[in-house]
Amino acid sequence: MSESGFSSYGIDVTSSAHSLTVIETTFDMTLQIMHGCDEPTTVAMTTCEYPPSTSSKWPEERLRYYRIDAGVGSGFISEIKDCALDHGEGGLDSVDILSSFPPRVLENYLIWMETWSENWQENHDQTGDYWGSIFRTAEEEVAWNVTGYLLAWRIAMCPEAGVVEYSTRQSQYLLEPGAELSVTIQFLKEQLHVLEMGNGS
Template sequence: MTLVFDNIRKPLGVFAKQAESQCYIKSIRNLGDAWRKLSDKTLPECDKNAIFVETTFGLDIKFTLDEVEISVARVTESEEAEQESPVPNIVTKLQSPDVDRVPTATATRPRRYRISYDWGTENLWREYDDLEPEDDGVTHMEVEDLLGSGSFPPSVMERYFAWSDTYNDTFKTRLADTGDYDRSLFATTPEHVAWLVAGYFLAWRIAMAPEVDCIEFSTGTKKWLLQKGKGLETKFTKEFFEIISDFLENGPDC
């Protein structure tokens, strides 16, 4: 399988340039003119055709000509401290409506989750067919019940809240407050693309945790069931960036 680098570079370049994306990006290397820093180190010859993305929430992605490698990176305490201040200022957290919550419980097996957009919630749910008796039939859950566990560095939950709050804040401002639910969620296509790329990377970071069997991520019309250890990284990432690249060219039909 050969990746079309233009389908990766353009959305990544948009993601890298958006102000709202900066809290998710630790570094992006070898993206060409779309993202370049004078301080970038020269890559070894074997990596000259690869693109590297390091996130601030412990996920590294390497794009090569024929595969995508996704791995968990260790986030040090000093890095966590440096990353704490920018996140809370991005958006104002909304008061959620009355939604039944799943009680906090220690998982005894890897669980299945989905990210599903519903204004006023935290957009994180258990899969319907994966409920336990103690869940009382409730699929919506507190983010802290999953991302507050010991296997996740604090930055994962912080970035997820920032990302989810961006959806809620934008939905309220552009749709709910105006009563115009036919307009696009984001004011510009680049804003929407950058938000989707951040969400896709966050979903993969969640999927890599030992207590997670899989997590569903959606652009709105296309869904992927992200699961570690199944060799899905290249196939799904290629599909995702093809859709996002088309979205950039033709508008929000993804």
């Protein structure tokens, strides 16, 4: 996976000889993946503002549930009525929903959303081809997916968030504290598959 594709989203990827991958963002989010032959894989997500623990969560009756899914003319994020994730969506837009987060969260979210809209216009509206990927390369699509995944986790780690439903073109993920390892492994396997299949997968 090319690291350069993440720079415009405020993401820096580094690795070490000890099988440790660290992804740092400018929106108060760090992801660490430790893996090795003799040790089980671990995934840790941290923020400066909130500890990655359910102990800091609001009472269940006050939790808010979100859906993040790219769509033409949408804010890509909506509030879901309850944890069933299949009820009607609230009328808040991305600015309203993310107003309580550090400013860089909303700033990077809007960049991420604008990137998708610009690619849609360039590769779909201007060409008339609405069947393939909106991205020119698989690497661009993966960079966009990873950025959205990290932004979604940043929202999921907020004390007021219950579950965040994040969707890519291929799959849907339910993000909540305690699911970091299983969901991240599933997500990364999907991104590897996108790269292997190439553009239009």
